[in-house]
Amino acid sequence: MPQLSKVSGFWNTSATHHTAVEDFQGLLTGAMVSSLGFFLLGKAGLLTGGTAGVAFLLHYVTNTSFGFWFFLVNLPFYYLSIRKVGWDFTIKTFVAIGLTSLITEIQPQLLGFDKLNPIWAAVLGGLLLGYGLLxxxxxxxxxxxxxxxxxxxxxxxxxxxxxVQMTFDIGVLIAAFFVVDPFIVGCSVLSAVVINLFVTINHRKDRYIVLR
Incomplete structure (x- = not known):
């Protein structure tokens, strides 16, 4: 069976290289888990840092689609990605953001909650986003x-x-005071801390390589 899998090209035994099938499932599952995290935050009226935080602020202010703003806000950063990181990373990121935006938009049609505590949403949503990012x-x-x-x-x-993410997040969350009440901002801060601590602890280049 391992020999057949290797020949068919479904996956690679290398720790630093992936087949197209492996990349596809990684992007899809990462987007699905991340979209669930965004869904929980949005359902509780929370936000987070980074471009997602900016998208949440625009979503709440304009009462329009979070997925649309999330996709749009990220567009300027693709230039940096192409120049500094490369086409491979940029294309995969573009696909990941597109999938996450799409799935986040259809999520309310597939999932609902009768009760969702904002603090629990902050912690669980933060962990889901951390796993999705990883x-x-x-x-x-x-x-x-x-x-x-x-x-x-x-x-x-x-x-x-x-x-790096946490520094930007602080600025976004300060701006949130002008859009949502202090308790929601506090829960959003908790979510951002959970995400960033999870990524800081678990994302290490000696475990796997993101950029080559």
Whole structure:
């Protein structure tokens, strides 16, 4: 069976290289888990940092689609990605963001909650986004924006991606005080901390390589 799998090309035994099938399932599952995290945050009226936080702010202010804003806000960062990271990473990230935006939009038609505590939504949503990001990083992709910059700085200069993200998150969450009430901002801060600590602890280049 292992020999047949190797010949068929479904997966690769190398720790740093993946087949197209492996990349596809990584991007799809990463997007699905991430979209569930975004869904929980949005359902509780929360937000997070990074470009997703900006998309949430625009979503709440304009009462329009989060998925649309998330896709749109990330567009300027693809130039940095192409110039500094490469086409492979950029294309996979574009696909991951597109899938995440789409799945987040259809999620309410497939899933609902009678009760969702904002604090629990912050913790669980943060963990889901952390897992989703880790899955995407494993296959040389991200959820765009500051994540692209964070991955580049970590793999080139050793600056943890989670710390780069956290710095930007602080600015986004400060802006949130003008849009939502302080309790929701506090829960959103908790979610951002959970995401970034999870990524900081678990995303290490000595375990797998995002950029080559």
């Amino acid at each position: 899955a995407l990083y494993r296959h040389r992709a991200s959820l765009g924006g500051v994540g692209i910059l964070g991955i580049y700085l970590q793999d080139r200069f050793g600056i943890r991606a989670g710390l």
